[in-house]
Amino acid sequence: MIYSCRANKTKRHSQKILQIIDHQLQFGINLTMDKSPTSPKGGFFRRLSSIRKSGAHIKRKLSMSRQPSTLDENENENKDIKETEIPPKPCSVPMIRDYIKTDELRKAYLNLLSLNLELQQERETLEDRASAVDLTNKETDLKMLFESLGNKMSDIVRSSTQPSFNKELLEQVVKIILDEEKKPGMMQGWREKWREAVRDGVRDTLKKVDLDSPKQNASWLAVHLGLLGKAVEDDLEKVKEELLNIYPPDFNVFETYVSCHHKIMEEHLKGLLEQVTESKDYHALLDFIVHHYASDVKKEQKAIEQEQDFISKIKNAYHQRLMEDFKVALENIINIERDNMWKMKKTPERTDDGFLTAEVHMDICKLIAAYARNLKEIDETLEKSIVRFCLEELHQFHIRFAEEFTRHTSFLLTSDLLDLCLWVQYHITYINTFHSLKDLMQCYKENCSAQVEQLEKDVDELTQRLRQILIDHFKNDIKPYLNGMMTKKWLKTDEDFTEVTSRIENYSGLCKSMRNPAAQVFINDVHYYVAREYVSQLMKKKYSCKKNKNEEAACKLRTQWKELKKLFNEMGSSLDWLYPLGDYLSDIIGMENKKSIKDLLNPLVSNYPDISKKQMSAVLYFRDNSQLLSLEWHHVMNQFDLIKRDTGNILPERNFFTDIK
Template sequence: MDKSPTSPMFAGGIFRRFSSFRKSGAHIKRKLSMSKQPSPLDENENENKDIKDTEIPPKPCSVLTIRDYIETDELRQAYLNLLSLNLELQQERETLEEGASTVNRTNKETDLNMLLEGLRNKMFDIVRSSTQPSVNKKLLVQVVTIIIEEEKKPGIMQGWRETWREAVRDGVRDTLKKVHLDSPEQNISWLAVHLGLLGKAVEDDLEKVKEELLNIYPADFNVFETYVSCHHEIMEEHLKGLLEQVTESKDYHALLDFIVHHYASDPKKEQKAIEQEQDFISKIKDAYCQRLVEDFKVALENIINIERDNMWKMKKTPERTDDGFLTTEVHMDICQLIAAYAKNLKEIDETREEKIVQFCLEELHQFLTRFAEEFTEHTSFLLTSDLLDACLWVQYHITYINTFHSLKDLMQCYKESCLAQVKQLERDVDGLIQRLSQILIDHFKNDIKPYLNGMMTRKWLKTDEDFTEVTSTIENYSGLCKSMRNPPAQVFINDVHYYVTREYVSQLMKKKYSCKNNKNEEAACKLRTQWKELRKLFKEMGSSLDWLYPLGDYLSDIIGMENEKSIKDLLNPLVSNYPDISKKQMSAVLYFRDNGLSLERHQVMNQFNVIKRDIGNILPERNFFTDIE
């Protein structure tokens, strides 16, 4: 029969399994009446019958003979002779005959006490071992008879019922001590194995009590209830000893699982004892949670170490999902850890399940900070190497942007129970993603800025060399962006679009070049062509900054206008759509077109001022020219 802690027999708890015997004495009696085998009571009628006064010897045997009776298990004879010896002493005390030897009486009292102690010890040992295979049931019947006789009248061995219970308790303790127990060094599953064997030992012991001992005792002994209570008491004592050896979370869980699911509380215990038991269980739960806390911290640190040693130092290319996004297993590892902790605790204590999840979410705050520090420290060397390493550096940033965004999504399942912690995690993850994205943007800026600085110069007008580098860099990052998940990808694309547009336009404001000899039409044509190409690139990337697209056309039209006076008609759409353009910036655009002074330019600026005045001081929904130095 399967008696492992996970078997159906154990499903309701070891002690709950026997609760029917505690609640229904009639059930036991019916079972006994139907038994075909004779009981020890039937076989030992002479030993079990009441002791009559006529059976007590008129003169006790010698001390040596009584001692032999005890040692040879003739307990009834030993007891009868001890009763006789006790009566003899009582008569001597009552008569106080003149000349009677006080020394002789004292010696008899000493002998009586010594023999009683020997009989008590013998009876104690018999009860103690009464569930062992070697026990002599006939001797147990004699023990029961003597106890019953002692309780009928003031006898010679007081307090035997409690002594009997103590013997039962010691027998149970012996049973549990014999259960095999490996050390943690011998067997990684030492505790789980031991608890399984422990449960089986208790099950077997109580089965033996039910089948072999109940018919030996009178009903008022409450034998089964006593054995169950003692098993429960000694089990608790044993588990407390085991707890001192537990250091790992799996063993705390095994211990708690055994207590909660297979080790029911004794409902007859006093309130104080129940409270002590609950304190003990609570102590284990607290220790388990603390161990999980430490395990989670170590696991998070190991995640960083693994990424550092197996990914960054080895310059390993990140994995891709089926839909092409760069990713790692970091977010899955973290989620699986938290889910496992929550599941294990839910089986034991739902209140602590919520607390451990809260802690894990809070601990991720420190983890994200540590991860960012280690990542920066151990990947920066890639930028000092070749182009391939620099591309790998970019891939790593995109990988962890994706990874932590996925982590944030996966943690939404705890929002209902841990709202504050999930919201804080969202802020922390968003902050880290923003930092990683900003590092990429800054790298992009460093790559492209030298070529953007070459715009709106004499060289720019003659060659497309710098602009080709600009578009090539954008295309490279555009390909990388396809491996980044949204919404971070959308933010990154928009940032790239905005930066390139701003830097391209800002070159007009620096007065590095002014078109002469009708070069303005040629410059306007080039600006329009390049703007069209940039717009195509950013649309392909998926930029949502549509409001930037008309700007290049407005500026091209103004720069390429043959008659400066006609520029006034082009100002309204420019200023209306980009109201933060300043007088100084407008003047710089006109300077690029032609640095000569004329009445027409003065009129253009007057018209510009009128339009700006009509628009008023309303803050624009989007700033663009304000960001241009």
């Protein structure tokens, strides 16, 4: 109780002394013992100075005696804020507010420290309720002033990379932050607030970058990202050149700015991603992240990358968009051929070497190559994935193309001869085109072997189908005339044979527009069919030569076969094993001596071992059916059986008579 009274008494005594000092300071009263006006040490201004220093010293000592200190005396001597800098009496609240408004931050801060000390003292001497209300108001003012100062400091940091940047103001801010960290006051946690201000400043910088809408500019995103990269580069350059020397090293200024750019850029790019719908914009976004933004950041800070889930999200969206685009592009290729070629009955283009061609294969190859080239620069895995998809999607394209082609070109068959020729040209054109597509796709075989193999199979099936359609049409066109062979009319006139050769010649000219290997296969198919159908007429027993007509028939057969041989030789048929057949048959039919026929059987059966006894009998029937029951014919057939028995295995590629029904 006695100790408490003494303590209270001491406090009141100290307060009284401070009040006296403040009063004397206000009116310039001298506290020294030297009263001589003429004393060298007793001048007015010198004494006034002494009063101020002494009063301030006493006030500080008394104040310090009432507050527990967190620093020892040695630390107090090394503090950035010297005790002499803190005003012994704070200026008014409006004056402090003016200091903040006029950017005199240091004055404002020191006066706020003084005001804070004053409030601490008043809390200790609180005596009545009225004083408590005044104290609360002062505390509110103090809090609001500190908040106002903090906002001002944040604004300065926030705008420190802008052209209006004021170096002296930022230096004041840095000093205040350092002082607060060494002697925490009302502005605790300012290092984090500083980082927040840096982030806000970066956000302001990126928001100012021009951003057109897709309607305003088709290249809106690419342009914006270019400006964005330049803004980041300029911002970081300014940090290096103008801000680094203002801050102490422990602020890690450049690293902080890079980190903030990274975070804000990521936020910004996520916002942009929501507006992206086209593949070119997905590509621009990924390209910016991988090659521009990320690389720029890495130049300054060796390891900063976008979050992988964000990049994966862009890649997945890009991949999906490309798949949809490719499907649409393939459908457009069909639509263009339909509208610009088939419906318009446009004649196909020719290459410099005379082959019919379309742009279908080139359009597809260019599209896939563009995807591969663009994606390889960003992500090789994404590149391989989209190439695989494109190759797989061509499977459906071949089916769709064939369906649409047949649907929109069939009308040409019911028109005139020119339309029919155009119909044939179209088939040859796409046989060439898809074979070229298969060849061009070989470059992807190493990485997409399964897809390329499937594409080869699909192309072969499609071109075989187109080729077979041509063959079937040729067969239907020529068959009625071939059916007229080996008849009485045939023996008298060449009318039907002339129609046959005329159609072969027409197709021969068209085949010159078809590329190998399809052309070779087609020519061989035509040659084989004509030879088979011509010979098969002998097997149908439609006519039998009488009264030595066999020699006339043999001569005609030989002549026509020779003409067919010449036509197919000129076309480039590789079925040269068919050429001797006409001569063998002509020799048998025209042989004057029946007994000598046995000698002609050996070359026929040796070269065409699949000829049957029934077919041999049909040839003899055509020669002269009146002698079939004679002994000579019996010997001939026996000889035929012996030769057949001694003949070796039939080569699969030499089957001929087997196909004659």
